[in-house]
Amino acid sequence: MPEIRIEENGLETAEKLEKELNKSNLGNKEQKIIMQVENLSKTYSQGKILVHALRCACITVRKGELLAIMGPSGSGKSTLLALIGTLEKATDGKVILDGIDLTSVPEKLLPRVRREKIGFIFQHYNLIPTLSALENVELSMRFSRVPKKEREERARKLLEELGLGDRLSHKPSELSGGEQQRVSIARALANKPAVILADEPTGEVDSKTRDSIVRVFKELSEKGQTILVVTHDPEVAKECSRVLRITDGVIKDN
Ligand SMILES: Nc1ncnc2c1ncn2[C@@H]1O[C@H](COP(=O)(O)OP(=O)(O)O)[C@@H](O)[C@H]1O
Numbered sequence: 001m002p003e004i005r006i007e008e009n010g011l012e013t014a015e016k017l018e019k020e021l022n023k024s025n026l027g028n029k030e031q032k033i034i035m036q037v038e039n040l041s042k043t044y045s046q047g048k049i050l051v052h053a054l055r056c057a058c059i060t061v062r063k064g065e066l067l068a069i070m071g072p073s074g075s076g077k078s079t080l081l082a083l084i085g086t087l088e089k090a091t092d093g094k095v096i097l098d099g100i101d102l103t104s105v106p107e108k109l110l111p112r113v114r115r116e117k118i119g120f121i122f123q124h125y126n127l128i129p130t131l132s133a134l135e136n137v138e139l140s141m142r143f144s145r146v147p148k149k150e151r152e153e154r155a156r157k158l159l160e161e162l163g164l165g166d167r168l169s170h171k172p173s174e175l176s177g178g179e180q181q182r183v184s185i186a187r188a189l190a191n192k193p194a195v196i197l198a199d200e201p202t203g204e205v206d207s208k209t210r211d212s213i214v215r216v217f218k219e220l221s222e223k224g225q226t227i228l229v230v231t232h233d234p235e236v237a238k239e240c241s242r243v244l245r246i247t248d249g250v251i252k253d254n
């Protein structure tokens, strides 16, 4: 009897082990965690008044996710993106992105980490008005060690992929809102970031342009690009792989 029990246990253990191995193999291939937000908090103080803009956010993001963040105005959406993007300092908590603890990167190295690991897309595009589409995209690579010729080539290729091959030398004022946003997407992609942070990227465009921007996001996500998109628009959210809601600085992962 005792011998059989040992054998049964052995079998059970082997099965368990195999299941765990299968799970972790799947994890390696398809579900690599690219970002971990741990107990992230931000409190602004305005004189004696404290504003708890973000309260203990915990979020796990896998590579290639297209993650929507929805919530009413003032709920902390931009604060969350600014903290992840290292544009603001957290009051508490951590952000681990692609193996780097962003919250403990020395001030001096932050611009480089931001440039190499994070792509930003804003509601108002934030392109440089005096530069062409090509120059706007190329500029974002200027501080990387890529030679100028290669930078130009990459900028051209990205813009072509986004359907702007015939708009390379146009200035932002000579482009439609949707085209400007696509230039800013190309710029965000230029340094192959671990994550793209988009704050209301379709807030200023018509529904047709919105749909084309969402389509670009979906294609990028299918190719493995991780994207966090803050949006008010249920039509955008419904195309995303996951939707997180935030209210009064409280966000729930799911
Ligand atoms: N620099 C700041 N100083 C003080 N309070 C701020 C600052 N930035 C944002 N807040 C406050 O934090 C809360 C969340 O703001 P925000 O993240 O911009 O919200 P959302 O993007 O969801 O509209 C709001 O109550 C806002 O007034």
Ligand SMILES: [Mg+2]
Pocket (backbone or CB within 6 Å): 077, 078, 079
């Ligand atoms: Mg906002």
